[in-house]
Amino acid sequence: MNLREKIAAPSSPCTLTARWIVPIDRPPLPHGTATIADDRILAVEPHGRVKADVDLGNRAVLPGFVNAHTHLDLTGLRGRLAPGPDFVAWLRGVVKYRRSRTPEEVHADIRAGIAESLAHGTTLIGDISASGASWAALNDSRLRAVVFHELLGLPSDRAREALRQARAWLQEHPPTPTCRPGLSPHAPYSVSKDLLTAVMSEARSQDVPLAIHVAETRLELELLRHHRGPLVEFLSELGVWCPEALVASEAEVVRGGGLLVHGNYLSPDDLPPGQSLVYCPRTHAAFGHEPYPLTAFLAAGARVALGTDSLASNPDLSVLEEARTVRRAFPEISPHDILRMATLAGAEALGWSSVTGSLTPGKVADMVVIALGDETGDPCEQVLTGTERAEPALRLPTKTAKR
Numbered sequence: 001m002n003l004r005e006k007i008a009a010p011s012s013p014c015t016l017t018a019r020w021i022v023p024i025d026r027p028p029l030p031h032g033t034a035t036i037a038d039d040r041i042l043a044v045e046p047h048g049r050v051k052a053d054v055d056l057g058n059r060a061v062l063p064g065f066v067n068a069h070t071h072l073d074l075t076g077l078r079g080r081l082a083p084g085p086d087f088v089a090w091l092r093g094v095v096k097y098r099r100s101r102t103p104e105e106v107h108a109d110i111r112a113g114i115a116e117s118l119a120h121g122t123t124l125i126g127d128i129s130a131s132g133a134s135w136a137a138l139n140d141s142r143l144r145a146v147v148f149h150e151l152l153g154l155p156s157d158r159a160r161e162a163l164r165q166a167r168a169w170l171q172e173h174p175p176t177p178t179c180r181p182g183l184s185p186h187a188p189y190s191v192s193k194d195l196l197t198a199v200m201s202e203a204r205s206q207d208v209p210l211a212i213h214v215a216e217t218r219l220e221l222e223l224l225r226h227h228r229g230p231l232v233e234f235l236s237e238l239g240v241w242c243p244e245a246l247v248a249s250e251a252e253v254v255r256g257g258g259l260l261v262h263g264n265y266l267s268p269d270d271l272p273p274g275q276s277l278v279y280c281p282r283t284h285a286a287f288g289h290e291p292y293p294l295t296a297f298l299a300a301g302a303r304v305a306l307g308t309d310s311l312a313s314n315p316d317l318s319v320l321e322e323a324r325t326v327r328r329a330f331p332e333i334s335p336h337d338i339l340r341m342a343t344l345a346g347a348e349a350l351g352w353s354s355v356t357g358s359l360t361p362g363k364v365a366d367m368v369v370i371a372l373g374d375e376t377g378d379p380c381e382q383v384l385t386g387t388e389r390a391e392p393a394l395r396l397p398t399k400t401a402k403r
Contacts, residue, residue, distance in 0.1 A: 002063075013035055015034070015050055016052060016054040016061070017031055017055050017056065018056035018057065019031065021027070022339070023358055024336075024339060024340055024358040025359075027336075028060075028380065029045075029277055032045060032046055033045050033187055034061060040364060041361050056369055056385075058371065059391075060372065060379045062369075062383070063367065064173070064245045064356065065368060065390065066123070066352075066356075066357060067122050067319050068305035068306060068307045068346040069211070069261050069305075069307030070117075070128070070307060072113035073098075073101075073112065073133060074094065074097070074311055074312045075109040075310070076105070076108075076112070077311050078315070081312050086353045087219055087287060088219070088230045088234045093127070095238070096132065102376070105258065106133055111137050114143060116316065117315045117317050118142060121319070121320060121368035121370075121390030122143065122319055123143060123144060124144045124145065124346065124366070125145045126145070126182075126278075126346075128184045128261075129145070131169070132149040134147055134172055138178075139178065146182045148183060148210075149184065151163070151185045152241045154192050154235070154245050155192075155242050158382070160338040163201060166199070167202065169181070170208065172327050182209040183210050184210065184359050185200075185210075185322055189246070192242065193246065193247040194245070196252075206360050209351050210259065211258055211261055212259075212260065212261060213257040213261045213262055214250055214254065214266070217265070217325070220265075221250060222266060225248075254272070254311070255272075256269065259277070259350070261278045261307070262280065264289045265290070267293070267296075268296045268302065271300060271302050274305065274403070275302050276303045276304075276305065277305070278304075278346075279292060279304050279326075279341075280308060280309040280314070280322070281306070281326050282313075282314050282315070283308070283309040286313050293335070305341055305348075305349040306323060307313060320342070320389070320390050323339060335381040336378075339383065339384070369390070370386070370390050371388040
């Protein structure tokens with residue numbers, strides 16, 4: 001009987017061991033054990049407490065990775081649209097691509113993105129989805145997910161229609177054991193202040209998560225504060241330029257709460273205590289942004305999760321490679337804290353931390369295994385400085401996870 005068969009047998013608990021068990025919510029355990037029954041973790045214990053049924057050898061066992069921000073419907077753009085300093089040119093390319101796709105092609109892109117995410121060891125995803133189109137595929141997949149229905153609308157008529165459609169979508173998509181609905185007003189330059197206020201109120205009243213791109217570029221700040229810059233021409237081309245509808249600054253967005261995506265040009269002083277942000281390291285680098293204020297955000301008490309963004313700006317959907325990028329760019333941050341950003345911090349940011357994100361008794365058995373080299377010492381450092389891919393997550397079908 002192989003490992004998957006053993007741990008999937010609900011009538012017989014299975015105890016596995018490896019060179020390192022890395023629970024994330026506590027220090028790593030050398031040759032520790034994790035006992036699983038059905039879809040749940042029963043125990044995580046130091047070496048010698050119980051006898052293991054399965055030995056995974058020279059590997060680290062971690063919680064499945066959490067991709068706190070992506071756009072699965074853009075999976076087909078891999079390698080076709082180069083990100084760079086001209087952000088508006090890139091936006092034009094994304095709009096052109098989306099307008100060219102049939103519904104069947106969009107769903108094929110989403111399914112391809114799901115398959116790639118699973119292959120890279122992701123078990124929880126936050127997907128910003130035009131019209132909520134990824135719901136059916138994600139709900140049927142082995143991923144857990146928050147599907148953020150994306151809203152666009154600066155002119156009042158478009159804003160009203162976007163809100164109407166989002167409310168109807170929420171009614172039609174109640175949470176399931178593995179998939180939860182959310183709302184995402186796209187960005188301060190693409191939704192009116194009235195729509196933003198209404199969506200924030202809707203999210204609170206419906207108790208659903210909210211995510212918004214904010215302070216992604218300096219062009220956005222120039223637009224909000226002075227109503228000028230390249231984004232004016234872009235919005236005019238689309239027939240939606242409406243300066244009187246804009247929020248006055250990014251501070252209004254931050255005060256509204258929700259999960260802030262990017263925040264590349266926010267100051268730690270802008271953030272309330274415990275604010276959640278998503279940092280997409282390789283996308284950030286691809287656009288040539290100024291250095292991300294990650295260390296300052298963490299020092300200020302912000303919760304920072306990791307995301308890949310879409311394949312319109314990234315070569316793949318590997319959260320592990322995002323974490324390795326963080327390790328190279330921020331050597332002052334501990335390897336354990338970086339892996340926490342790639343797992344538990346993402347689960348907290350998406351509202352799933354009571355279910356997944358760490359190897360904790362009572363949580364679901366969402367796991368990933370990563371082969372290690374011959375080095376000794378900190379397993380988190382070995383994971384982040386190694387080159388091995390994450391093996392597909394040991395994700396079990398859920399039967400009891402609740403919202």
